[in-house]
Amino acid sequence: MRTLSLAASVVFFPGLIFADETDPLPDVMVTADAERILRTDADLAIPLPGGRGFQEILPSLPNVQQGTPSATSFAVRGVGYDNVIFLVGTQSNVLVNFSDGGVPATASSLSAAAPLLWDVEAVELTRGPILFGRGAAVMGGELRLEPRAPQFVHEGKALGEIGSFQSWRAGLTENMVLIPDKLALRLNASGEGSDGNVVNIHDGNEEFAATQRSSFRGQLRWRPGGDESSVFDLRVDVDRGRGNFFGQSFQLGPNIHAGVVDLNTTTSLPADRHAVLLRGRMEFERGLWWDAELSYSNLDGTHYTDFDGSSLLDWFYLYTSDERRFTASTRFGQEGQGFKWLGGIYAESSEYGLSFEGRGLGPVPFGRPFTTTTDEDVEIAAIFGQGELELGAGFWVHGGVRLDYQAREQRTAAELGGVTRGMGKVEVDYAEWLPELGTEWRGDTITTGIKISRSYRSGGAAVAPSLGVSNPYGPERGWEINAFTRKQWDCLKAEARVFHAWLNDAHVPYIPPGGFPVVDSFISNSGKAKRSGAEVEMRWENGNFSAGVFGGYLHAEYERLVVNGVNRDGQAFPLAPEWTAGCGIAWNPVTGWFGETSLNWADTSYAQIDSPVGTKLESRMLWSARTGYRWERVEAYVFGSNLLDEDYALSKNDYSGVGLPVSGKLGVPRLLGTGVTLKW
Secondary structure, three states: OOOOOOOEOOOOEOOEEEOOOOOOOOOOOOOOOEEEEEEOOOOOOOOOOOOOHHHHHHHHOOOEEEOOOOOOOEEEOOEEOOOOOOOOOOOOOOOOEEEEOOEEOOHHHHHHOOOOOOOEEEEEEEEOOEOOOOOOOEOOEEEEEEEOOOOOOOEEEEEEEEEOOOEEEEEEEEEEEEEOOOEEEEEEEEEEEEOOOOEEOOOOEOOOOOEEEEEEEEEEEEOOOOOOOEEEEEEEEEEEEEEOOOOOEEOOOOOHHHOEEOOOOOOEOOEEEEEEEEEEEEEOHHHEEEEEEEEEEEEEEEEEEEOOOOOOOOOEEEEEEEEEEEEEEEEEEEEEOOEEEEEEEEEEEEEEEEEEEEEEOOOOOOOEEEEEEEEEEEEEEEEEEEEEEEEEOOEEEEEEEEEEEEEEEEEEEEEEOOEEEEEEEEEEEEEEEEEEEEEEEEOOOEEEEEEEEEEEEOOEEEEEOOOOEEEEEOOEEEEEEEEEEEEEOOOEEEEEEEEEEEEEEEEEEEOOOOOOOOOOOEEEEEEEEEEEEEEEEEEEEEOOEEEEEEEEEEEEEEEEOEEOOEEOOOOEOOOOOOEEEEEEEEEOOOOEEEEEEEEEEEOOEEOOOOOOOOOEEOOEEEEEEEEEEEOOOEEEEEEEEOOOOOOOEEEEEOOHHHOOOOEEEEOOOOEEEEEEEEEO
């Protein structure tokens, strides 16, 4: 069988290249909205325009916006990873999938135990509705990290890096062949840390926003026949996060970028994540194939923080998040002459538990002790099929349908001042048919196509923690049209994409009667929204030299929106800058002097739906560079990120209505460092 790779993208980013190679798992019929980015062997040793972990690559993708734990982890074409409008809850009903090599991530895990980009072979971004992939159906797309699989040669590598703000990164990889051509083991250990750039003026703590993360991964690959016709992988991950990943700065004066807070509590977000993944694929005669993924993940996280946002009151809360997720998918298909088809099944059984315990919620100054718990069980089952047929003269038609079923049971309870305030249970389930239809023309050097897909997010339950009450909400439904053109010359690749999406019954949070602002939110299906935009990307490669540019335009607005009694019709989506652009050049010989630099710009946007002025985010121009000397097995370099030392915030929160200061997660200031990588 000939395995199709994901459609190659032309995003440029120093340290990233584009894929013509095939994916380790067969991915057929991925069309207009998929792009695949491969990292070089430098791994961590690349400029950091966006921060640490997977966030560092986001500014180099058009119409993709960084986020924060206090808003949403990231947004694709204006669609936030877990919600467009932030609210407190289990976040079990996401809009964009995030897959760590087949293990789905959650909002809580991306806050404190986000995967590190060490020994990652590919980063795959798919925009638009996902109906036929290896995960849950979502309307906003998928960001998927693929770790480098065990190789049937002995190899290893190590990295050490230090930089400003007492930052450091380290990585170690060892690949061993246990049985030639049949069994290989790959072991990874990586970590990173920083003292951060926020000072608590209450006690002079200059490490208020300090963080540390570590990751350990073991992978075993078995090829029963000694070739790629049948491959089975077993992977075990252990991820840890320590420190204050929120790390927000308070606007105590006219400038939020002073990087200070005034708190009598030190925030901490320790988290531990364990995951096991089993995957396999087999190829048969007549172009038939089968693949499957089975994953189990366990997250234990806490969040201890100051509740009143000042050093005046002894108010605090301890937030605990416990998650257990089991997912399974299997797909099978065939690639023939002039036709392709696939079918598949996806299933998920997950448990989410969150609790708040602390003191606050009035009266001043003593507050009241409170305890709230929310437990949610989620069951998902889906069956889908997709096919492609060649009509002749290079024209293809493709389409498919997915039957999606989701059920949720949410249980809540709350005590305030020692008195039970509420308790209850909500059960909901929804089933939906999700179709997709498109056509493409595929020439020798140019491909163009268009498709229309059903966009959908299932209904569920929203929680008001202080009330101990949950409330059901219905599904969001809409349609999305994606069109693209991709052209390849000898040294140049270019791609253009346009899209238009409309959404009915959009989810809109509101404060329930008797609830507290910020803390309590129910959801109504009262909104209506539309999104449209375009992305253009070009990359030129000639020998050791490469250069690229990209640009993105996004118009995302609510046509109908009322938030807590205020009409906000026509307001743009949060975390959705209208324009994004970037460029870069790189000189990367096998040995000798090398260098790479990138320049990424994003337009203004805002972070909080009910305060577009108070949470306005600055436009930003991020310049990063790296240069050094490369021997056959050793590489030494210096690097810098945000070399223009731009002051910008990734997100802001305006809760001045309840007496809290405006706060924000600041972008990383100018960061300079040096590092060494070794290979064997």
